[in-house]
Amino acid sequence: MMITTIESLAAEMRPFHNDICIAHDIELGRLVGVVECEDDFYYLVHLLGKEKPSYLSAVGHCISIKGKYPDEHYARLDSVFALNRAVPTPEFLIWTED
Numbered sequence: 001m002m003i004t005t006i007e008s009l010a011a012e013m014r015p016f017h018n019d020i021c022i023a024h025d026i027e028l029g030r031l032v033g034v035v036e037c038e039d040d041f042y043y044l045v046h047l048l049g050k051e052k053p054s055y056l057s058a059v060g061h062c063i064s065i066k067g068k069y070p071d072e073h074y075a076r077l078d079s080v081f082a083l084n085r086a087v088p089t090p091e092f093l094i095w096t097e098d
Helices: 006-016 071-083
Strands: 020-023 027-036 041-047 054-057 062-064 093-096
Touching: 006 027, 006 041, 006 062, 006 093, 020 041, 020 071, 027 054
Parallel strands: 027 093
Antiparallel strands: 020 027, 020 062, 027 041, 041 054
């Protein structure tokens, strides 16, 4: 699906809010929102070891592992993220930056 607006990206990704995801086939992080900047769209993903969520280009994939990874392992991974400041957000974030 071609993303043409921040709203369409948000609609596609909102079901995975707070899920642990694999982004760009190499980054493991918690999806907390989406961002539109002047020239691109981004996934807002909280990576382990980072103080703030990172912008990862929406040109690449961001795929939830919830329901695909064994439940007990996913729960442990979710706890590790929460213990390392990558906590769930109460709402899905949609940011637009100029």
